[in-house]
Amino acid sequence: MxxxxxxxxxxxxxxxxxxxxxxxxxxxxxxxxxxxxxxxxxxxxxxxxxxxxxxxxxxxEAKTHAAASKTHSQKVAASNEFKDFQLKYFQSIDELKKVFNAAYKDSADIDTTELLASVSDLFTCRKTIIELFDMLFNMRILTDPLYSHCLNVGLISRMIGRWLKLGREELNLLTLAGLLHDIGKIKIPDEVLNKPGKLTDSEFALIQRHPIFGYDILKKQPLDPRIKKAALMHHERCDGSGYPSKLTDKFIDDYAMIVGIADVYDAMTAARSYRAPLCPFQVLSNFEEDGYQKYKTKYILTFLKHIASAYQNNRVILSDGHACNIVMLNQHSLSRPMVQLDDGSIIDLSTRKDLFIKSVL
Known part of the structure; x- marks a missing residue:
């Protein structure tokens, strides 16, 4: 050390x-x-x-987690592909800021064509799911958290839409729903929105009003109603545990539910003042613990299966520090696949509750 x-x-x-x-x-x-x-x-x-x-x-040092992870992160950041992605990402952030401010301060109509063009280009220039997530991870440290989060959720929502085999028009609407889902946070003071410590009860209550703020900004916009509902309902949950209205599954719009899944995934894999970013398999585990009650089955299962499959054969680090490769997914416990250690031995994590995947290399 x-x-x-x-x-x-x-x-x-x-x-x-x-x-x-x-x-x-x-x-x-x-x-x-x-x-x-x-x-x-x-x-x-x-x-x-x-x-x-x-x-x-x-x-x-025997190719420890530190060396492997550092090499991968630096390799991504130094690549020409990342530099190209970074430029397009910043352009999309600038467009998103312009849209948010014009809609909020001037009540100007949102130019969805320009917004979609920049985001679609970001999405299509990536070859694989993991490559896209690698790019998004490296962008986290460089941009405003509100706008980068909205951009990420737009991209992840579009990805889920493709997995669901939605048509082009629906994909575009879903992407816009993801991009605009947190527009209400523009009304919350930065000292509250980006507060590093614990929020007071009144501050937390203010944060929980951002879906209503977002809907108020968008309601008079010439946008598809599903985009407006996503802003209002992306924190609602099927079991009635969400906010701001504690709606249950039959009252929650489908786009809002998809955006809600993308929103949680991006938030969990980002660093917070009170915790480090979670690895994808830790997020999958959290979803498996209570996601089946909180999210519509069709959407959460599609999301979990594709995320887990993206890391098939990937190298990971276990909670005990051992490096290994994912060799087979457990369909009934996607966060706990079968892994092979460097000595050739196989561990079925679904039967080893004392171990879990700590990080992905």
Missing amino acids: RRLTPKELEIGMIIAEPVKTPLGQLLAEKDTEVTRQLINRMKLYRVEYAMVEGTDPDTP
Whole structure:
């Protein structure tokens, strides 16, 4: 392990011990990857150092998780494909900001044609699901969290729509629903929306009003009603546990439900002030625990199966630190596939509740 100050940390390094503020607030768990956001938070909370994996970046150390993950992250960020994606992503962010502000401040009509053109280009230039997620992950540290989240949800929603074999017009409407789902957050002060610590009860109540704010902004727009309903209902859940109206399944619009799944997935795989980003299989596990009650079966099963399948044969790290390859999915427990260790032995994670996939390489 190495002890490094925030200035010495590099994006892609792996945290060897939990990083906490002087008051004990968790900023990053063990085995998480260093991001620009983490470095900035360490500076903000006056955290003097972090322990990271490795003794020398040039030594292999048996190809540990740190070395493998760092190499992958840096490889993606340094690729020509990422540079091209980054430029198009920033252009889409700029367009999204312009749309949000014009619709909110000036009540101007939303130019859906221009918005769709930039996002569709981002989607079609990626060859695989994992490649798209790699690009989105590397963009997290570079952009405004509200607009990057909306852009990501638009892209993920479009992906789900393709898995559901929707037609082109429906795909475009679903993409717009994802892009505009959080427009209501533009009415929430930045100091509340991006607050690093715990929200007060009144602040949390304000955050929970953003679907209503969003619907109020969009209701007079010349948009398909499903786009407006997605803004209003993307936090509603089939069992009535959602907000703002505690609707149950038969009252929730289908587009809102798809956007809600994309919204949760992107939020869980992003870093938060109180936790590190979750690995895709940890998110799948969370969905499996209660998702079948909260989301429409057709949509949640389609999403989970395709996400899990995207990582077939991928290399991962288990909670005990062992590296392995995914060799077979368990259809009844998608977050717990069969894996093969480097010594050739096979572990069925569906029967080993003491182990889980900690990260994807």
